[in-house]
Amino acid sequence: MDLTSSRPATRTELRCVRLLLRCTGAAELLATVLTEGPGWITGEGSALYLLDSDGMLRLAASHGLPDWAHERYNLVDPTSDLPAALALRRRETVLLSPDRTRGDQPGTNHGRGTGLVALAVMPLVVDGVPIGALAVALAHRGTVPQRDVETLETIAEACAHRLSHLIDHVQAASPVPEGIRTASYQGDRPLLSLAVRAAGAGAFERDLVTGETTWDSRAYQVVGLPPPPEGDTAPAPDLSRVVHPEDLPDLQAGMADALAAGGPYRLDYRVVHADGTIIRVDESGEVMRDLHGRPVRIAGLLTARDRPAYPERSGPEEGVEPSADASRAGTRSLLLLSLTRALSRAVTVRDVTTTLTDIARPALGAASVVLDLVDEGRLLPVSPAVYGGPYRSELNRLHELSAGVMQQSLARAVPLFSEEDGPGPGGGRLTPSAWAVLPLVASGRQVGSCLITFDTARIFSREDRTMYSAFAGILAQSLERARLYDIHHHRATELQRAMLPRSLPRLAGIVSTARYLPGTEGMQIGGDWYDLLRLPDGAVGLVIGDVQGHNAEASAVMGQLRSGLRAYATDGHDPAATLARTSRLLAELDTDLFATCLYLTLDPATGTLRGARAGHPPPIRISGGSASELELPGGPPLGVAPGWTYQLTVHGLAVGETLLTYTDGLVEDRGEDYDDSVRRMVGGLELWARQSAGVGADGAQDSLEGLAEALTLNVTQRNSRPDDVALLLLHRISTDAATRR
Structure with missing residues (x-):
């Protein structure tokens, strides 16, 4: 087995490989990978497959897989498109992002990270003979660096060789490590089935x-x-x-x-x-x-x-006493209370429609839900009932068929119900067996209309109709509140974006791109900003900053700082003097807020790079196949020490090199150490640098745009984004190439 690679293995990797070669079974092998391997292997959702005598991939050990995934993926056809089969067939590592693992693949836990890659699957092959596949969940943020892929493949190779030896020479039985499940789960199924039947x-x-x-x-x-x-x-x-x-x-x-x-x-x-x-x-x-x-x-x-010992009843009306009416009303109140609780947690219109789809629809036993909202006097659909399912086109057709009935119900402000043998909302193959159309009216204003359909015919009793009417009122109030929130958020975001450059100037000798993403918590407005300046001496000014806070005041202060810094910079002050003057400006404003800021100037002709930093993350220089933080001594944030003298640092940026400047929202994650987050991002940037090494000036813009998309996609994959995000990328090209552009 060749354990050499392009870089020296760390002590952790060597220890892991050494321990793997001593394991006595599949369960111990998987446990060793998870406990002794690199810390960015999270464990949850990991699995080890072995080829059985029938040529099928059989699950030999797993960690963190739920019962349903353990059962569904216990046996994998090597000719299928599941990750274990693909990795073994292609003889290469398969990397899966979270959006690909949430559907047909076994659900995995992100662990400490929420990056683009959630699962890595490596083939287990010895001397060209396939043995199985190893799948491990990762905590990477962004693209997995090539060095980490090599580490995974080295670990998989060690596992393959040990398994090959055990299969050929040893019939070993070792204790199953804690947290590891073995293939005996499948063998337990007959006993479990017998117990269930008994x-x-x-x-x-x-x-x-x-x-x-x-x-x-x-x-x-x-x-x-x-x-x-x-x-x-x-x-x-x-x-x-x-x-x-x-x-x-x-x-x-x-x-x-x-x-x-x-x-x-x-x-x-x-x-x-x-x-x-x-x-x-x-x-x-x-x-x-x-x-x-x-x-x-x-x-x-x-x-x-x-x-039970109480009297038996065969129908909803026969022999119902007044106390039973009260009991029935009470249970319907419980249902309304449950739905109200779920809707009360919905903040945006998207949240409301998700609650309607994920909770209300299955709780009511409905087949589908079509929701329309009033927009400039018209009813427009906002949510299909089945997200990502196979019936999206049928639901769109159902909306077309039901549009007239939904409009009629809203105009009359009266719910409409179709019971057994009743006509459907549009006729034809998509006509449901029963349905209810609910007008959504809040505070006397028409909000929308909701169609709820059922696969089987049913009778809507008086209590049912009352309950659905009450639910319509609750849903209308939730939608009205969510729409107001969405409008406020849209205006706040537009205000924020209005204070940022509408587009970056085209400057000689550089290629640039920028991104801004608002936060997803609170008012969803912040003080992040960036700027690209054309300076009088022909140099390029690069500014990025972050005002403390996430409210309208932070956004207003950001606008003042951006204007002030631009004025100082265009007057010819160097980055250190510019930050000192801007800090005094912020201290003189009627605010308690402070701001971090980074200001760099670049001479496109010579590549001379001057910079100063006020409490802001340092820029990252990407060159060849490497990426590293630029050494740039920092000072206090703007406004904290108005008399501070910031240090001016001089570097060089060669043709073909790239600079990334960003605000901390790009990497900050509540579940991970900040320095670890930065290191993971740097690792991803190194891989991008190697992949884009051969890109010339003509393809530099597209390559830079792709990098910006990858970085921001990493952020949008998170369940929550408490901070807004800004980034500015700059790539130096030769002046001759700039002239051809």
């Missing part, structure tokens, strides 16, 4: 993306229905047909809470058998989420309990 439980699974729910034959028996004749599983029946009418709203309320919280849940309710017998059922399951926190799947068990 308990009289039935299994179910619900795909929240498509809305499809599957029950096994025992689940049908639990609710008193004949099992499906065609096999062990079948589409689930309509719960409104089997759940006791008094308990249905309570069940829907419990499901809404479970969907909002995620994870394990437990519900109990009564079901009515065909002969009128009433049985109490326990439902135990788990709501599973994707990497973005949205519920995507439910799986669980239904267990019948003993018959």
Whole structure:
């Protein structure tokens, strides 16, 4: 085995390889990789596959995979497009980003990072003979540096050689390390199935993306229905047909809470058998989420309990006493309360539509939801009911068919309901079996209209209609509040952007690009700014800064600082003197805010680079195949010490070199040390530098734009962005190339 590489291995890597070559089984190998390998291997979602005698990739050990992923991906066809199969077939490492792992791939945990890459899958091959595949979750931010890819491949090669030896020579049995699961899970399934059957439980699974729910034959028996004749599983029946009418709203309320919280849940309710017998059922399951926190799947068990002692009822109206009416009203109130809680956490219109899709739709047992909002007197769709699912085109068609009914309901301000044998909203193949159209009116203003459809026919009782009407009012208020927030955010963002350059000037000898992203918390407005200046002596001025705070005052102070610094710079002051004067300006303003700032000047003809720094992150120079922070001594932030004399530092920027300046929102993450975040970004920049080494002046702009997109995409993948982000990239080209441009 050749463990040499283009750089010396660290002590951690050497120790990891040495320990791998002593392991006595697949579980110990995976545990060693996770505990002794580099710290940026997070562990959650990692797996080790081995080829079995049938040529299939079988899961031998895993860490952090949920039961459903462990079961679904226990056996992988080497000819499939799953990562383990692709890596083994191509004989190369496969890197997957979080947006690719949230769908068909096993869900992984980002660990400490939220970068572009969430999973790395390496083939296990010895002397050309395939053995299996190793998948590990990563904490990288941005592109994985090539040196880290080499480390992963070295570890995988050590695993492959050890496994090959164990397969050929040793039948070893070692204790399974804590946290590691082995293939015995699959062997335990018959015992688990036997235990479930002995308990009289039935299994179910619900795909929240498509809305499809599957029950096994025992689940049908639990609710008193004949099992499906065609096999062990079948589409689930309509719960409104089997759940006791008094308990249905309570069940829907419990499901809404479970969907909002995620994870394990437990519900109990009564079901009515065909002969009128009433049985109490326990439902135990788990709501599973994707990497973005949205519920995507439910799986669980239904267990019948003993018959209760209260009188049996066969229908919603027959033999209902006044106390039962009160009970039914109470359970519907619980459902409304659950939906209200979920909607109260929604801030933007997008949040409201996501709540409607992810929580309200499955809780109500609906097949789809179409939501329209009033915009300049017209109803316009804002949200398909199935995000990313296979029925998007059908939902768009459903909206077209239902537009007339939704407009009519809003104009009359009266909910419309279609029950059994009622006409659908548009007719044709897409006509649902039952539907409700809810006018959304808040404070006397028309907000929109909502269509809720059901796959099976149903009767909307008086209580149901009252409940849906109340839900329409709650939804309308939430949408109105969210629209006001969105308008405020849009105006704040526009104010912020208005204070930034609309475009960067085209200057001789350089190529440049910039990006700005507002924060996603609070007012979503901040004080980050950047500027590119044409100086009187022919030099180029590069400015980037960050005013403390995330409010309108921070944005206003930023505008004043930008104007003042531009004036001092164009008067001919060097970067150190410019920052000193700007600091005094900020101290004289009627504000308690301070600001960090970086100011550089570049002579495009000679490459002379002068700079000064006031508490701001240093720039990063990208040259050849390397990237490193520019040594630039810093001083206090602007406004903190008005009499401070900043140090002027002189460097050089060669033709073909690139400078990255940025605000700390680009790398700052609450779950990771700031210095580690910067190091990960620098590693990604090194890889970009190697990939773009052969790009000439004509392709420099496109290459720079690609780098800016990669850096900002890394930020947008985060679940939360508490700070705004600004970056400015500058690439020096020869003056001859600049003339040709």
